Amino acid sequence: MTTPDAQAPPAAGRRRRNTTAGARRRRLTRYGLRTRLVVAFLLVAAVSCGTTAALTYRAARNAILEQTQDTAVSHFRDQVRGIGYSLPVDRENLQQSVLTIARQAKPHPWVVFAEYGTMRISSGTRPTSTVLTPELRRTALARPHGSFQRVVSGGTPYLTVAIPTTFKMDETGAGAIRPTGLVFFAVMRLEDEEAEVRAMVLAARDGALPALAVALVPALLAARSVLRPVRDVQRAARHMGQGHLDTRIQVKGGDELADLARTFNESAARLERSVEELQSAEARARRFASDVSHELRTPLAGMLAVTEVLDEDAGGLDPDTAAAVRLISAETGKLAVLVEDLMEISRFDARAAELNTDEVDVAETIRRTLIARHWTDPERIVTHLPDGIRARLDPRRFDVVVANLVGNALRHGRPPVTVRLITTGGALVVEVTDRGPGIDPEVLPHVFDRFYKADPARGRSAGSGLGLAITLENVRLHGGTVRAGNGPAGGAVFVVEIPLRTGEGESTP
């Protein structure tokens, strides 16, 4: 069992490693697809170039060396073969033949050494060689075989050849062959081979670099051929994001990228179809709401006329019937407001709402709205309306905006309700504040939704449930914004901002 303490350090170490791996991943993916493709292509080219060059070089070098070695060994053996000696070997005689063999060097000059017992003879200045290794001497003395060894001494490569000598026991050749104890060595510089090998290395290098440069061209072409469809897809996706759902990509070939394009096209088509269906469904729903409101309007007008008459006569009825008649009258009135609001909303949805602007004094307009609704009690309504602010507004719609906001504040908040008019940086700002408990933060994002009930338990509200939605649409029609929030002292704050347009010629809807 390990304690948590014992486990903690490795866990921390792993986490640290992971973050560095993540950093490396980010570093790698930071380079574009093109760079990575080209780098990968060049890497493959370099590896194959290098491997080919290395293998070719090895084979060529070995061939050069083998030829030299074989020539040297067999020629050296030929030179030694057939010379006559006495046994023990006569020094003068051996010296002569060593010099003779040294003159017959092939393929390069060699220095010949001979060893017999304690006798050491050479064709050079010194009787023994520092290049010959003990291993070669031991092999040559112990076994009746020719042998060679490449030795690098002082940076110079040498070929050393050892040929032991044997003799026949009788003239027929049937007799045994015994070693004489006389061994010849040849030491040959491999400078020419060294130069050839170096030339090959240079040739391989000088060949590989241009090959890499040439490989850059197909690398770029390959990257282009891969990247072009990717760019097409990207462009199409962006185009589609801008709302052009009919965007399609031209499909070429049958590779994975063509598959990608085809998939993209299919997805786009399906998306377009879905959006069209949605749009038509929405349009149907709106038309339905609009039609219903229109159909309801005529009978409602009749009902309103009747309820008004009934209302007037209610005094003469018995109390229960009078209460029922007044209820019907009130509800019919609400229904009429609801239908009006629905029709207004339908006009917005159908983009049929028009802006009929006029240059007005804003303070005066607001004051007129409040008076028309009988909201003049200073205990309930406090106004800060500086005179002289003029703007191009649709007076009817602006009236609806102010009336809805103030009515909302009076209904849901607590008096006094403050209406403040200010101008900031080219915008007209109307602020409606109440002293109520404010708006629940969860509700805040939805206050402008249609029929949104802040408290589901409350059931029907006094309003139609469309007031703030209509306000929002009206403000938008003016090119402005409306925000809901809570003030620092509690209480809901609604802020309407409409750009100031005092000049002429901007009264377009």
Added chain:
Amino acid sequence: MRRRHTALAGAGALLLTATLTACGIQGSDVIEAGGAATIDVSPQHRQRVLLFFVGQDGRVLPVARARENLFGDPLGRIEHDQPPPTDWPREDPAAGWGTSDPWTDQDLPRLGTDKTLALLMYGPRKAERAVGLGTRLPDPDKQAFQVSHQEGATAEPGAPRRVWIRTSLTVTELDWAAVQQIVCTAVYAEDPSGEVEVVLRGPDGERDPARCE
């Protein structure tokens, strides 16, 4: 990602090492290539006597002495600076010492193995000693070799011929080089093919059959 990096680094390192280590000419081990060179040894086959002595490195090497010189100074007595042993055979062709006439080479009879071994016992001559040859055999006073070819049972067909050599040397005390000196000298005196086994038998016993290695 990490493994791909490692693989890339590995490939790079491999390429680099292959390029670097493959440059130029490297040394090599000792490589055998073909046979030895066969040379002519003079005097030619029938005119020589082969004796085997020991080099300074302990290897047993042959020397070829001319038959015609054997009479003038058959044992290198002058070099040894000592009188010939009284029981040494005189110039007697019938005793197997051959003839002194070099022009009748072809008819020289084979020198007997016992005589050849007697020459061996006398040790290397001056020229032979000059190249480091020596002998591992004891002083040449008391030896006499008796060579017998048919003692005991005959060997099976295909097996090498066997020769028994009786000597006064204590054969069990001889070292490898000394035994090889005797064996090789005896083998090639008997048969140039070398297909002969030698059994050395002394007053102290008998050695296992040996061949010239």
